[in-house]
Amino acid sequence: MTLTLNSAAAVLSEHNLLREIINGDSWQLDTAHIDGTDTPFTNLTYDTRTVAPNTLLVCKGRFRPEFLDGTEERGLAAYVAESDLSSHTTKPGLIVNDARKALSLLAAAFYDHPERDLTVIGITGTKGKTTTAYFTQSILNTYSAGRCALFSSVDNCLDGHTYAESDLTTPESLDSFRMMRQAVDNGMKYLVMEVSSQAYKVNRVYGLTFDVAAFLNISPDHISPIEHPTLEDYLYCKRQIIANSRTLVLGSECRHIGLLREDAAMHQVPVSEFGMLDDMPRDGADDQTCAWPADGTHRAYRMRLDGNDLGEFSLDLDGDFNYKNALAAIAIAHAAGVPADCEALRALEHTKVPGRMMQYRDERTSTIAIVDYAHNYDSVVKLLDYVSTRYGERNPRITLVAGSAGNKAIDRREGIVKAAQDRISRFVFTAEDTDTEPYEDICRDMADHVTNSHVASDTIIDRTQAIASALHEAQEDKDRTDVVLVIGKGHERWIKDLNRHVPYEGDDCVVERLLQ
The missing domain is CATH 3.90.190.20 (Mur ligase, C-terminal domain)
Known part of the structure; x- marks a missing residue:
């Protein structure tokens, strides 16, 4: 899809975000009588410093109208904002109810929906997201001959083997879709990404549906005036991943698990649960993903998936708690299509995570x-x-x-x-x-x-x-x-x-x- 003023307005209208279009003294609901409505934008940005010829600028966050001064000379073609900014530009403005939501939808369209060419896996939880993401990528990379990308709080990987340090746990939506496009162009088939509570709080993943979502656990964290005012708000934001997924992998010992199961049922999302043997429900436990100590040591665990004995696993990454992360990764990879008897599951045994243990x-x-x-x-x-x-x-x-x-x-x-x-x-x-x-x-x-x-x-x-x-x-x-x-x-x-x-x-x- 080529993004134009006309198609941008259509996308925003479809999601009930567009309030009106301001073009000089004219306020209207469509792009009729506006010059260049079908001219493709060559640049989409939320940073006025990067405005170039034929740019669509999304004015989000603490945007001040005077930031627009001088942007027309550098190529501003139109803007998206939550208020009328025509006092600082003559270019058309798409006025929306939520600029962050608009940015995510427009970014997906601008980069021609790369998420549709990927099996996208989102992992949330208070603890273990990064380690689980690395384990999962390792399995899927082995299974797909190196075609799994990664977005994590430590590194991003867009080609299956090159890692670059990241700035955010979950990138801004425009950056996410840009990197997804690069990953697809690099031949990637899978994407594993950490999904923070802030990603939903500020709509970094708005409109994105995960093929597999994993909810590992929840405990108090990120409670502050500039993050989440309460634990309830923190959990509510994390819960949004359930409504935006096609299947859910759920940690069986997660606090408030009843509420998470209700979320899944309400949105008709199938659920598989994982946990250490002592954490699993007794009824139907054989149908779950289980693990238990094999020989009384803390260096090897025996794992079972859907009733299949997978044998003993021994990790290079120390710490018994990392076996639970490994178990989560196996359940996630299986939900993404890796057979229970596939040797690729063992790739996580030799996976290291930078900065972890x-x-x-x-x-x-x-x-x-x-x-x-x-x-x-x-x-x-x-x-x-x-x-x-x-x-x-x-x-x-x-x-x-x-x-x-x-x-x-x-x-x-x-x-x-x-x-x-x-x-x-x-x-x-x-x-x-x-x-x-x-x-x-x-x-x-x-x-x-x-x-x-x-x-x-x-x-x-x-x-x-x-x-x-x-x-x-x-x-x-x-x-x-x-x-x-x-x-x-x-x-x-x-x-x-x-x-x-x-x-x-x-x-x-x-x-x-x-x-x-």
Whole structure:
């Protein structure tokens, strides 16, 4: 489909978004008597800085009318907005009820609906989205000879093998459809993407139907004035993926699972559930995806899918909780068409996720460092549970290097401290991503939540120096096992400060360099 003013108006009218078209002094409901209505747009953007000849501009968010000044000279052909902006341009305006919804629909049309040429898989949940997405892509890549794309909070992959660091968990709609078009042009047949609650909150995936949707779990997170005001709102936004899917894969131990099942029934979406054996419903359990320990260890699990014994699975990615993510990926891939007896399911055994459970050792001093993206109460609890299971017999001294996001998710700060303070020896609070809130204030807020007088607490704003301090102290006693947990940034090569991405070496690189 070639996007023109005429076809853009038709798309917006079809979805009941178009209020009127403003063309000079004329206000109308169609494009009649407007010059160039069938001339294809060569550029679609929401950023006035990228306006080029024959551009359709979508004015969303905190758009100010004066941003339009000078855009006609650079090629503005028409605009889409929620209000009349004709005082700043003579070009036609498509006035809509919701500019973000309009952007998503127009982006799909502009890039000729690439989603129709892909099996699109959306994964949501509070924990495990990224790992599950990587596992799922690994299976589908093997099954399809390398033709599975990935959109994740860590990396995007548009050709099955080249990964580029991403900025958002779920890209802005225009960027999503542009990347989908690239993926299709690269021969991709599948797309696995993480779907955040914000993606539905701000309509980044409006109009997109997932062939397979996965709802892993839900726990309090992203509660703040600029994200979700309440847990109910957070869950409501995540639930929207169910109404916008053709089949649902659901974690059997998910909180509020009854409500999620009702959503699926209301929208006539078939459901398959997965879970560890003890989590599964007893009735009909043989028809579900199950797993259980094979030999009493934490390194191999036996898995079953639709009554078929898949055998033992052993992951290169450490952490027992990752077996649940692997189980989810198997269920998702099966729902996407991979047979239960396909060898491709085993591809996840050797899948690594950048920044997830990356372990480094200094054998000279018995120091172990783990880099992980853990960033809230639940993920820190699971990380410490892993340390206790894996290294508890050594009675290790544990140090946690952590910051927390600025300007949002304020509850994470107390959650991280609460999860760790009775299980570790030392906190080192440091910089993490922020918009305008000072790092010092975030660290002070976290330190104020420390109530255990037996745990040390230090603040070192420079993140590299904070990691160095933790590792140096760990290496001082060669006869003791020390575990240093560095959480929050993983392999990201930037830290967000004052709304800018400031280059940063990356937690993984810092730890590896210092231990060498």
